[in-house]
Amino acid sequence: MRVMLFSSFIFIIWAIDTPLDAYAANADVQQNSDSLLCRRCGHDITYTAKLDNRASKLALRQRNDTILGVQQCLVQLFRNPQGQHFELITVTSANIKPHGEAFEEHSWFPGYAWRLAVCPQCGAHVG
Numbered sequence: 001m002r003v004m005l006f007s008s009f010i011f012i013i014w015a016i017d018t019p020l021d022a023y024a025a026n027a028d029v030q031q032n033s034d035s036l037l038c039r040r041c042g043h044d045i046t047y048t049a050k051l052d053n054r055a056s057k058l059a060l061r062q063r064n065d066t067i068l069g070v071q072q073c074l075v076q077l078f079r080n081p082q083g084q085h086f087e088l089i090t091v092t093s094a095n096i097k098p099h100g101e102a103f104e105e106h107s108w109f110p111g112y113a114w115r116l117a118v119c120p121q122c123g124a125h126v127g
């Protein structure tokens with residue numbers, strides 16, 4: 001699972017279309033729970049109350065989905081410079097650990113820098 005950390009909000013990688021990375025790259029929804037969990041270790045990453053739809057003009061595709069019982073969550077598809085596709089949801093905060101430096105180039109949200117974020121428990125990429 002990979003999360004993009006921005007200055008004022010966070011992107012959680014909801015799904016990735018590369019099978020090799022899928023194990024580490026997806027957020028997992030636990031049934032009957034309002035937590036979004038790290039797929040690798042089960043650590044609580046964020047909660048339904050933190051969901052916050054932020055549209056980007058650079059999204060390849062946008063759709064409304066029901067996530068954790070919350071209807072009309074914006075799920076957006078992006079492609080990174082390496083050609084990998086990611087579906088992202090946006091939240092106002094999450095239990096993640098920033099990793100590495102922030103970059104302005106290749107931002108999916110113009111005006112915002114981004115950096116990798118990892119699960120604080122197992123180190124899996126979550127955004």
Ligand SMILES: *[C@@H]1O[C@H](CO)[C@@H](O)[C@H](O)[C@H]1NC(C)=O
Binds near residue numbers: 062063064072
């Ligand atoms: C999601 O639903 C809202 C409210 O009905 C609508 O305004 C919006 O256009 C929808 N977005 C997509 C990507 O379908």
